[in-house]
Amino acid sequence: MAVHVPRRATWIILCQFLLALVAGEWNTKDYQRREHSLVKPYQGSGMGVPQWDFMGSTMVTNNYIRLTPDRQSKIGAIWNNVPCFVPNWEIHIQFKVHGSGKTLFGDGFAVWYTKERMKIGNVFGNADPFTGLAIFMDTYSNHNGPHNHNHPYISAMLNNGSLTYDHDTDGTHTQLSGCEAQFRNKDYDTYVSIRYERNTLTVSTDIDNKSGWKDCFSVSGIKLPVGYYFGVSAATGDLADNHDVMSVKFYELDDDDSSPKAPLYTGLPEASAMEAPRDRVDDNKGSYLLGNLTGWKLLVIIILLVIGVGVCFMVGIIIFQKQQENSRKRFY
Structure with missing residues (x-):
C-alpha cells in the first residue's frame, strides 16, 4: 500500500537535504582547485596529463606516477603548467617511497613552489639555485655532515635565488625548520600536507595510517609571491628507491570576509625567521665528531x-x- 507524503513535507525534506550538502561542502572554508590538482585517472586525451608536464625517468601508470625507479642515477619530475595566483592555499601529496634497500637507500623527493619549472638539476632532481619554496623529503640513509637528526627527514628551504643547497650538510644551514618522519617502506600510502596561510607555513604528515594530520613544523613570517608553479621531483644516486606520487590535491583557503583584502604579493620570497647562512666546516680530521x-x-x-x-x-x-x-x- 502506497504511503502518501504531503507536498509540504516533501519540500521541507528537500530543503534540509540541500542545506546539508551546502554545509558539508563549505564548512571547511576551502575548496579544491582542479587546475593545480592531480588525481586518477591521470591521462586525458592522448598520452598527456592535463595541466601537468613530466620529465626524466617519470612513468605514468593507472595507479601511480613513478618519478624514479629503484635504480641508480635516475631523475624524474612532474610540474603543474598553470601558475598559482591563490594567496592562501593547502596542498596534499599522497605518495609512497619504497625499495629493496634495508639499511642503505636514497635520495628522496621534493615538493616545489618556484618561479622556474621543468629544469633538471642536482637538488632532488631540480635546478639549483631556485627561486621559491622547497619541501625536502630526504631519505638518504648515510646522511652527510654534523647534525643531530635521523633520516628520513622533512625540511623546508626558502630561496630568493641567491642561496644554494649544501649537499654536504643535507641543507641544514639554509633550512627554515624540519622534523624526522619515518615514511619509507610503509604497507600503506602516506601523505604530506603543506599549508600556506597568512604568511605562515605549516607542514603536517599522515604516515601512521590514522587518517589524521600530525604536525611536523610551522614557521611564521613567510612571504610567498603569487604566479609560481607547483612541482614534485625525485632523484637517486649510488643509492635508490621507488618514488611514487598517487595524487596531488590543491585547496584554496577561504579568507575571512570580515578582514580587508590585501593586495597580491609579487616580490621575491622572504622569510623573517630564516637563519642567516652559516659557513660550512668540512668534515676532516675528526671535525664531524667535534661538530656535535x-x-x-x-x-x-x-x-x-x-x-x-x-x-x-x-x-x-x-x-x-x-x-x-x-x-x-x-x-x-
Whole structure:
C-alpha cells in the first residue's frame, strides 16, 4: 500500500537535504582547485596529463606516477603548467617511497613552489639555485655532515635565488625548520600536507595510517609571491628507491570576509625567521665528531682533558721520584 507524503513535507525534506550538502561542502572554508590538482585517472586525451608536464625517468601508470625507479642515477619530475595566483592555499601529496634497500637507500623527493619549472638539476632532481619554496623529503640513509637528526627527514628551504643547497650538510644551514618522519617502506600510502596561510607555513604528515594530520613544523613570517608553479621531483644516486606520487590535491583557503583584502604579493620570497647562512666546516680530521660538541658539552670535554693531562703529569712525577729513590739506595 502506497504511503502518501504531503507536498509540504516533501519540500521541507528537500530543503534540509540541500542545506546539508551546502554545509558539508563549505564548512571547511576551502575548496579544491582542479587546475593545480592531480588525481586518477591521470591521462586525458592522448598520452598527456592535463595541466601537468613530466620529465626524466617519470612513468605514468593507472595507479601511480613513478618519478624514479629503484635504480641508480635516475631523475624524474612532474610540474603543474598553470601558475598559482591563490594567496592562501593547502596542498596534499599522497605518495609512497619504497625499495629493496634495508639499511642503505636514497635520495628522496621534493615538493616545489618556484618561479622556474621543468629544469633538471642536482637538488632532488631540480635546478639549483631556485627561486621559491622547497619541501625536502630526504631519505638518504648515510646522511652527510654534523647534525643531530635521523633520516628520513622533512625540511623546508626558502630561496630568493641567491642561496644554494649544501649537499654536504643535507641543507641544514639554509633550512627554515624540519622534523624526522619515518615514511619509507610503509604497507600503506602516506601523505604530506603543506599549508600556506597568512604568511605562515605549516607542514603536517599522515604516515601512521590514522587518517589524521600530525604536525611536523610551522614557521611564521613567510612571504610567498603569487604566479609560481607547483612541482614534485625525485632523484637517486649510488643509492635508490621507488618514488611514487598517487595524487596531488590543491585547496584554496577561504579568507575571512570580515578582514580587508590585501593586495597580491609579487616580490621575491622572504622569510623573517630564516637563519642567516652559516659557513660550512668540512668534515676532516675528526671535525664531524667535534661538530656535535658545542657549548657546555665542549667545555666539559676540555676540562676533562685538562684534568686527564694533569693526572698523567702527576703520576709521571711520582714514578720518576720513586725511580730516583731506588737508584740512590742501590748506590749506597
